[in-house]
Amino acid sequence: MNRRSFIKSTGIASLGLSLKIDKTFSQSDNSSVDPLVIATWDVKKATKKAWEIISSNGNSLDAIEQGCMIEEANKDGQSVGIGGLPDREGNVTLDACIMDHYGNCGSVVYLKDIKHAISVARMVMEKTPHVMLAGDGAKKFAISMGFKKENLLTEKSKKDWIKWKENEEYNPIINIENHDTIGMLAIDKNKNISGGCTTSGLAYKMQGRVGDSPIIGSGLFIDNEVGGAVATGLGEEVLKTVGSFLVVELMRQGYSPEEACKIAIERIVKKPGSNYKNFQVGYIALNKKGETGSYSIQNGFSMTQYDKTGNVNYDSPYFHKQG
Ligand code: SD4
Numbered sequence: 001m002n003r004r005s006f007i008k009s010t011g012i013a014s015l016g017l018s019l020k021i022d023k024t025f026s027q028s029d030n031s032s033v034d035p036l037v038i039a040t041w042d043v044k045k046a047t048k049k050a051w052e053i054i055s056s057n058g059n060s061l062d063a064i065e066q067g068c069m070i071e072e073a074n075k076d077g078q079s080v081g082i083g084g085l086p087d088r089e090g091n092v093t094l095d096a097c098i099m100d101h102y103g104n105c106g107s108v109v110y111l112k113d114i115k116h117a118i119s120v121a122r123m124v125m126e127k128t129p130h131v132m133l134a135g136d137g138a139k140k141f142a143i144s145m146g147f148k149k150e151n152l153l154t155e156k157s158k159k160d161w162i163k164w165k166e167n168e169e170y171n172p173i174i175n176i177e178n179h180d181t182i183g184m185l186a187i188d189k190n191k192n193i194s195g196g197c198t199t200s201g202l203a204y205k206m207q208g209r210v211g212d213s214p215i216i217g218s219g220l221f222i223d224n225e226v227g228g229a230v231a232t233g234l235g236e237e238v239l240k241t242v243g244s245f246l247v248v249e250l251m252r253q254g255y256s257p258e259e260a261c262k263i264a265i266e267r268i269v270k271k272p273g274s275n276y277k278n279f280q281v282g283y284i285a286l287n288k289k290g291e292t293g294s295y296s297i298q299n300g301f302s303m304t305q306y307d308k309t310g311n312v313n314y315d316s317p318y319f320h321k322q323g
Helices: 003-009 044-054 060-072 117-127 135-144 155-165 235-241 243-252 257-269
Strands: 036-040 094-099 105-111 132-134 182-187 193-199 220-223 227-233 281-287 292-296 302-307 310-315
Touching (some): 036 044, 036 060, 044 060, 044 302, 044 310, 060 094, 060 182, 060 193, 094 117, 105 117, 105 135, 117 135, 117 193, 182 227, 182 281, 193 220, 193 227, 220 243, 227 235, 227 243, 227 257, 235 243, 235 257, 243 257, 257 281, 257 292
Antiparallel strands (some): 036 182, 036 302, 094 193, 182 193, 220 227, 302 310
8 A cells, every 4th residue: 555545544635624523433333443453663563463363353452462562572672672772871661551442541660670561551550559650669560460570681782882882972863763662552343442652762861761651641542432642752742742642632623543643743843942853753543433644753654554454564644854
């Protein structure tokens, strides 16, 4: 599918950015929807795993968890799970969150030594009275739930960090270090939407830094009446605009997923003094009708979608047209 037919299938053909009064998302809507999963970046193995679950009557929450786990376990991915690039002091610290179709959510921040942050986040949601656990408490909880401790700093990431220390220049690189952070949204046969987001955050961040990815409403938001959204890129900019919540609220007003992502990106780039040319943010979104879309600031972002037609990575439309 080329970008034009992708845009068509995601509803952007109806682009008209006036406020729309929407009747689409009433709970009494009995229309059926084919299951599908979307994820940030080119993560076909992760979407394949999630698809196996939702295409065989599994639920979207299990699909999200298991799909995200694929990237967390991939040692070559340097911005999620094991192999993630460390902070300036050499600590690999993970952030993740998950949200189900009831609006339940769980989150972990600054998690060390446990690679499946998404599963710990799910346990926080299901086994504790809380939404978010941080640092030592999150790790202690994970171990009490049977998670195994392991060293997440691989030889490759350690080498890269030691090299970085020669100059210690902190300069997030557009699209490069972002490549494997995974945000995922799925709708199952029961039209239930869930989402997850998992990352080791920005490479060489200050010790203790937490980004948008584990923050409900910023890195991820789901409202099962409307849809879901998830973010990637420079988390500070997503946090300042509560990006994923904004995308879902725009879809509630009737904007298509791509329109909603575009408006949320414009919210960032049009801020007075924004230096958007120097960073990347990308959103993907899915609505209750099974329509999907994405939008980013820079070229180079992509979305992987697995539905009944196959597992395809699409280049995302973007704001900053150079030249
Ligand atoms: C963060 N948003 O920690 C994450 C990083 C990311 O793709 O998404 N990279 O700011």
